[in-house]
Amino acid sequence: MQCADCRSLLDAYLDGELAEGERASVREHLAGCADCSRERAALDRASVRLQALSPRATLARGYAIVRAGDAVLRDAAGVAEGMRIEVELARGALGARVEDVRP
Numbered sequence: 001m002q003c004a005d006c007r008s009l010l011d012a013y014l015d016g017e018l019a020e021g022e023r024a025s026v027r028e029h030l031a032g033c034a035d036c037s038r039e040r041a042a043l044d045r046a047s048v049r050l051q052a053l054s055p056r057a058t059l060a061r062g063y064a065i066v067r068a069g070d071a072v073l074r075d076a077a078g079v080a081e082g083m084r085i086e087v088e089l090a091r092g093a094l095g096a097r098v099e100d101v102r103p
């Protein structure tokens, strides 16, 4: 495998999207190519930084995303008692109704 081939498959390799044959070819090339290994390490670091910014990472820390319809709620002032809301958690979601509003 040439470096250009490895680079073109690297994203899919890191995402676990390659069939075993291609995966093995990329793995073998990375084991013997310092340039492509550095590229892989740079992609890994970028991936970690992006995951830290993801709303999913925030949910995993115990926060929730609250929506009314398609809109994300950021301000209690726009919410009415009795409004149906969706609460998205790290695992699963809740449908709920607002009992009282404290803007």
Ligand SMILES: [Zn+2]
Binding pocket: 002, 003, 004, 006, 029, 033, 034, 035, 036, 037
């Ligand atoms: Zn290479």
